[in-house]
């Protein structure tokens with residue numbers, strides 16, 4: 001399980017959607033992930049160790065699936 005952090009644009013590569021405050025979890029063509037809630041609220045590392053930004057819907061799904069720790073409960 002990866003840690004999660006309150007969304008922080010500084011964690012994301014300049015010029016990427018995540019750095020602009022956009023959700024990168026729903027960024028690709030991923031209908032199985034449901035509807036994007038829009039604004040990024042969480043920053044997390046994916047299984048490849050890349051920083052991603054997630055909206056509130058992404059946060060909920062990722063925590064539920066055990067991919068990331070709930071916000072504020074990291075080590």
Ligand SMILES: [Zn+2]
Nearest residue numbers: 023026036055
């Ligand atoms: Zn989203």
